[in-house]
Amino acid sequence: MTELYEWPPTRSQRAKWALEELGIEYSSILINLLEGQQNSDAYRAIHPLAVVPAFKTDTYTIFESVAIVLQLIDEHPEKNLAPAVGTPERANYYQWSVFACAELDPPIMMVFDNTMRPLEHMRPPGEQHNAKLAARGRSDFATRANILSKVLSDRDYLLGSRFSGADILVGHSCFMATFTGLIGDYPILEAYYERLQQRPGHQQAYPDR
Template sequence: MYHLYYYPLNASMAPHFILEELKADFELITVDRKSNAQKSQDYLALNPSGRIPTLIDNGQPIFESAAICIHLSETNPSSNLIPEIGSPDRALFFQWMMYLTNTVQAELMVYFYPQKHTTDERGVKNITQAQEIRITEMLKLLDNELEGKDYLVGGSISACDFFLFMLSVWSDEFKRPPLSFKNLARYLRKLALRDSVVSVCKKEGLSLTDYE
C-alpha cells in the first residue's frame, strides 16, 4: 500500500490524481499546513525539505511532487502514464514535466509567496503582478502546444496532464485564467470528466462547476 502525505489543493494533488488513475491501494495522510505540521520533527524525518507531498512506497519516502508522479508512472508501466524507453515521446514527456515543475510551478511559488523573494515588503505587490504576467505567458505557450491535441504528450494521457491540471487549478484566479484560453479550456474540461479527477476533486473539496 502507498501512503501519500498530502494537504488539499497542495502539490500533492498531482500524485493524488495518479494514484486514483492507477486505482492503487493507498492511504491519504493529512499534513495540517495550518498548524505547520510539515515542519514537525516526525514529518522532517520523512521529508527534510519540510514540504508537501511525501509518498511512502514499501517504506521508502519520496518527496517532490514531479518525482513522485514519475516514480508512480515508471513502477506501474501498464498504466502508460509515461512513454516507454525507446519511444520518441519519452524525451517530450521529460521536457514537459521539467517545464511544468521547474518553470511554471516555480514561478507560481513566487506568485503565491512573494514575501519570500524580497527584503522590502513594499515590493510584494509588484512581484505578484509581475509573476502573473510571466505565468500568463507560460499559459499561452501551453495553449499553443495543445492546438489540435487532447494530451500534452502523445496520443494518450500521461502524468504531465495531471500535473498541468493541478497547476491550472492554482492559476484559476488570474485576470486571464487557464479556462480563458481556447485550447487549454477544451483540454482541461475533457480532463475534468475523468473519474480519477472527479474523485480527487471531491475528496479535496474542489468544485468542477467551472469545467462543465
C-alpha cells in the same frame, strides 16, 4: 504500506491524482499546513523541507510531487500513462513533466504569494504582498501559457490523443492557475483543464471543484 502525506488542495494532489488513475491502494495522511504540522520533527524526518507531498512505501520514501508521479507511473507500465523509455514520445513526456514544476509552478506561486496568500499564514514576519512581483509572475506565466496553448491547439493532451502522466503534472499547474485566477486569459488551456477535470482520477484527487 503505501502512504501519501498530503494537504488538499496543494501539490500533493499531483501524487493523489496519479494514485487514483493507477488504481493503487494507499493511506492518506493529512499534514495540516495551517496548523503547522509540517514542521513537526516526525514529519521533517520524512520531508526535510517540511512541505507536502511525501510518499512512503515498504521499500522507499520520497518527496517532490513530480518524482512521485513519474515513479508510480513507471511501477505500473500496464496502465500506459507513459511512452516507452528512449522513444521520441518519452522525450516530450520528460519535457512537459519538468516544465510543470520548473516553469509553470514558480510564476503561479509568485502570483499566489503576492496576491492571495494570507499574510498571517506561513510567511516570514512583516512580509507584505508585492504588486511588482505579482505582475512579474503574471507576465512569466503568460509566456508559458502561450507556449502550452500553441501545443494544445491541435490536440487533446500534451502528447497527442493519449492522456499521460505529463497531463497530471501540467494539469495540476492548471489547477493552480485556476485557483489564482490566471487561466481565464488562455481559453485553449482552460478547455484542456476542463477536459482533465472530467477524469474520475481528477475528481477523486481534488476535494471539490
